[in-house]
């Protein structure tokens with residue numbers, strides 16, 4: 001089968017690799033759609049495992065089940081989580097699924113014609129797609145689940161004012177979810193096109209990230225934000241986050257600067273104001289279930305976020321477009337289309 005092997009962002013090669021065949025408890029699935037994630041282009045995060053087949057936002061069809069698999073049959077339409085937690089360790093029991101320390105096989109990458117699904121994932125990491133959820137829509141389950149998790153950890157609820165720093169794909173998903181929860185949403189970006197999109201997808205007010213965001217927020221909202229969600233790795237966004245969060249509020253680091261960057265936090269000021277800083281990484285089974293429900297029920301529309309569909313041989317073009325960031329939102333690789 002053909003697969004796109006990622007060596008780094010400037011070196012992605014279409015290679016011929018053996019098509020796996022499923023052993024006990026495994027299954028072979030055909031990749032119909034696989035989204036390129038913002039995290040796929042973050043070299044400091046991905047390079048330690050390179051060369052690798054990337055792609056973890058998948059919509060797949062079962063082609064062959066190994067011995068002992070009774071849960072699924074040929075033709076079933078699925079989303080598969082990139083990895084599954086054990087649900088038994090102390091982290092899992094407290095709901096910190098992404099911290100699960102029981103190492104299991106992860107899903108091989110989706111920028112390939114087929115994926116061999118490991119046993120643990122067949123058992124606990126696969127989700128049947130309802131008839132009204134397309135393979136392309138399925139590529140949003142994982143990114144939306146991460147957004148669901150972040151807003152869950154931050155206890156975002158109706159009536160709050162949210163400031164979302166960065167209106168890329170994750171910022172836009174945060175906007176959509178916050179609007180669904182009936183929050184007041186203010187969004188920023190340095191790109192005018194993304195600000196327009198933020199507005200059209202539900203932001204009540206948008207501000208150029210290069211302008212005085214605090215002043216605009218105060219002018220529009222009358223006070224600072226209950227929650228500030230950082231979805232960009234720009235250092236300037238962190239300073240804005242510290243300045244725009246209201247007393248008793250929360251700053252959510254959904255995206256962080258690269259390792260080694262020194263971040264200055266005004267802890268003395270935050271101490272008096274009882275401001276919390278929390279991080280959110282990846283997602284867990286309840287987040288995936290909620291994301292799938294939101295997409296199935298059309299509570300969150302995702303089709304309007306898809307800007308490009310590319311064949312497998314153009315995976316490198318997709319990465320370049322995402323790195324450039326000006327024209328694209330969600331780019332989906334279609335391994336069986338040319």
Ligand SMILES: [Zn+2]
Nearest residue numbers: 037057142143
């Ligand atoms: Zn992702």
Ligand SMILES: [Zn+2]
Nearest residue numbers: 086089092100
């Ligand atoms: Zn665990």
